[in-house]
Amino acid sequence: MKTFAEFGLDPKVLQAITELGFEESTPIQEKAIPVAMTGSDMIGQAQTGTGKTAAFGIPLISKIDVEDERVVALVMTPTRELAIQVAEEIGKLSRFKGVRSLPIYGGQDIGRQIRAMKKRPHIIIGTPGRLLDHINRKTIRLSDVTTVVLDEADEMLDMGFMEDITSILSQVPDERQTMLFSATMPPNIQKLANTFLKNPEHVSVMPKQVSAPLIEQCYMEIPERSKFDALSRLLDMESPDLAIVFGRTKRRVDELAEALQKRGYTADGLHGDLSQNQRDNVMRKFRDGSIDVLVATDVAARGLDVSGVTHVINFDLPQDPESYVHRIGRTGRAGKEGSAWSFVTPREIDHLHFIERVTRHRIARKPIPSLAEAIEGKQRVVAERLLDVLQAGDLQEYKAIAIQLLDQTDSVHLLSAAFKLLTGEKKDVNIQLTPEDPIRAKRRKPDVRTSGRKLSAPYGGRGRSYGNREGGGGDRRREGGTGGGDRRREGGGGGGYRGNRDSRGGERGEYRGNNGGNGGQRRENNDRGGERQDRRPRRPYEGNRTRSTDSE
Numbered sequence: 303m304k305t306f307a308e309f310g311l312d313p314k315v316l317q318a319i320t321e322l323g324f325e326e327s328t329p330i331q332e333k334a335i336p337v338a339m340t341g342s343d344m345i346g347q348a349q350t351g352t353g354k355t356a357a358f359g360i361p362l363i364s365k366i367d368v369e370d371e372r373v374v375a376l377v378m379t380p381t382r383e384l385a386i387q388v389a390e391e392i393g394k395l396s397r398f399k400g401v402r403s404l405p406i407y408g409g410q411d412i413g414r415q416i417r418a419m420k421k422r423p424h425i426i427i428g429t430p431g432r433l434l435d436h437i438n439r440k441t442i443r444l445s446d447v448t449t450v451v452l453d454e455a456d457e458m459l460d461m462g463f464m465e466d467i468t469s470i471l472s473q474v475p476d477e478r479q480t481m482l483f484s485a486t487m488p489p490n491i492q493k494l495a496n497t498f499l500k501n502p503e504h505v506s507v508m509p510k511q512v513s514a515p516l517i518e519q520c521y522m523e524i525p526e527r528s529k530f531d532a533l534s535r536l537l538d539m540e541s542p543d544l545a546i547v548f549g550r551t552k553r554r555v556d557e558l559a560e561a562l563q564k565r566g567y568t569a570d571g572l573h574g575d576l577s578q579n580q581r582d583n584v585m586r587k588f589r590d591g592s593i594d595v596l597v598a599t600d601v602a603a604r605g606l607d608v609s610g611v612t613h614v615i616n617f618d619l620p621q622d623p624e625s626y627v628h629r630i631g632r633t634g635r636a637g638k639e640g641s642a643w644s645f646v647t648p649r650e651i652d653h654l655h656f657i658e659r660v661t662r663h664r665i666a667r668k669p670i671p672s673l674a675e676a677i678e679g680k681q682r683v684v685a686e687r688l689l690d691v692l693q694a695g696d697l698q699e700y701k702a703i704a705i706q707l708l709d710q711t712d713s714v715h716l717l718s719a720a721f722k723l724l725t726g727e728k729k730d731v732n733i734q735l736t737p738e739d740p741i742r743a744k745r746r747k748p749d750v751r752t753s754g755r756k757l758s759a760p761y762g763g764r765g766r767s768y769g770n771r772e773g774g775g776g777d778r779r780r781e782g783g784t785g786g787g788d789r790r791r792e793g794g795g796g797g798g799y800r801g802n803r804d805s806r807g808g809e810r811g812e813y814r815g816n817n818g819g820n821g822g823q824r825r826e827n828n829d830r831g832g833e834r835q836d837r838r839p840r841r842p843y844e845g846n847r848t849r850s851t852d853s854e
């Protein structure tokens with residue numbers, strides 16, 4: 303793998319890369335950066351969590367003249383949270399060079415955005431709805447833009463943003479560089495490419511499978527009514543560091559988050575009906591670890607990069623294979639391992655097989671965790687915490703009571719009682735969720751791998767129709783109030799935690815191909831929050847499957 307010094311980048315960008323701790327480029331960065339530097343149009347595809355943001359961000363920032371006072375680059379993302387996150391990463395990469403960037407998204411006070419424009423940003427990172435709003439108000443001028451990036455391009459198409467993107471790009475000069483990025487490239491992305499790109503280079507790092515390789519994928523077959531108890535058991539058994547639980551609808555997400563809280567988990571929900579303030583809060587809490595389970599619709603499925611997510615749980619199966627790939631891709635990022643679990647009702651088994659075929663990856667069947675496994679998992683966590691406390695020392699003031707109690711009983715009894723107390727925090731509240739209808743299997747062709755570098759999706763499906771599930775598709779709403787906001791979509795979530803799972807090593811199936819699909823309209827905005835605290839060098843693909851117990 304190449305070091306970043308070999309790309310002929312602006313030294314100040316190189317300095318920022320070093321500061322971020324990136325030692326080597328990832329495969330997509332190695333391929334895409336030189337192409338992007340030449341200025342040609344590009345379609346970039348690589349698995350989730352492999353550094354696509356920096357793949358377009360680094361050359362973008364490198365090429366900007368800081369003396370310029372105009373908006374010269376535009377990045378569009380399907381969700382708000384993603385706009386915020388990409389703006390943060392670009393901000394970090396621009397740090398030494400002094401390139402200015404600004405996120406523009408729905409739900410935020412438009413006046414504030416207009417004032418921020420006075421600082422003369424070079425790069426705008428925005429969601430289509432709000433961008434269009436600014437264009438119509440003439441508060442953002444795109445006539446000097448020379449580079450455009452569509453991150454999660456297929457999703458924007460899927461959410462029905464084609465028209466908005468067309469209007470926005472009609473404001474950008476034709477002599478520009480346009481780049482599309484995503485982990486999935488359904489066939490109809492070609493339509494977008496034909497319309498907006500000129501002789502694009504296809505830069506694709508798609509090994510055998512679409513989904514990221516460090517994710518252990520499994521499912522359990524389970525009746526709808528038993529899902530919640532199984533979720534509690536799974537969380538107890540696996541004790542994720544951070545987990546994302548994806549639910550199909552907003553109602554589902556609300557109910558699940560509340561039910562988890564009642565059972566004593568630190569959980570919160572994220573979906574498009576929350577105010578932007580609430581959304582920001584939930585993301586902040588998840589990033590700083592004040593909650594360890596994020597329950598979300600598909601609004602959190604794309605692009606979100608939260609370090610420490612060890613588990614993604616599809617409480618409800620997603621409608622589309624792409625959505626599955628992106629959801630589970632919230633874990634297993636930047637060379638770390640992750641686990642993805644899917645709950646599948648008996649009537650959805652066909653749909654699961656369909657996802658397996660399209661993603662060309664076998665998903666291993668696992669039994670529903672038993673009560674004993676759940677208890678054991680809880681005990682293991684408590685034991686680890688106890689040993690940590692022991693190791694930290696400073697126990698002097700507890701010794702007197704310990705000695706006193708040991709006078710009355712033996713140590714095994716005493717410690718058992720302590721375990722009972724410490725593991726018994728979770729309350730056994732009875733929970734009733736409103737049942738969701740099973741996902742119906744869609745008949746799409748399982749796909750033929752098209753030639754090597756082609757981006758076409760594995761299955762030839764076009765135009766997915768998203769029923770009326772709020773979660774993955776469906777609704778496309780304008781945000782009112784501030785004069786035209788973004789459309790939002792909902793989606794599932796993924797999750798993760800860095801855990802001590804020793805039962806790892808499930809088979810990582812094989813399949814060739816990429817996946818695609820596109821369809822209904824939907825969408826929303828995602829968020830990004832905290833910053834990495836670690837200054838450790840991060841290597842992209844160290845490949846070692848060691849337990850990632852390191853703290854971030």
Ligand SMILES: Nc1ncnc2c1ncn2[C@@H]1O[C@H](COP(=O)(O)OP(=O)(O)OP(=O)(O)O)[C@@H](O)[C@H]1O
Nearest residue numbers: 324326328350351352353354355605607636840842
């Ligand atoms: N060269 C590198 N070395 C180490 N870490 C890196 C490198 N490049 C990017 N990263 C980190 O990897 C993580 C994932 O990157 P990013 O979010 O860009 O992935 P992505 O390919 O866009 O994934 P997705 O398809 O889910 O959007 C980020 O935390 C990023 O900071």
Ligand SMILES: [Mg+2]
Nearest residue numbers: 354355453605
């Ligand atoms: Mg990304």
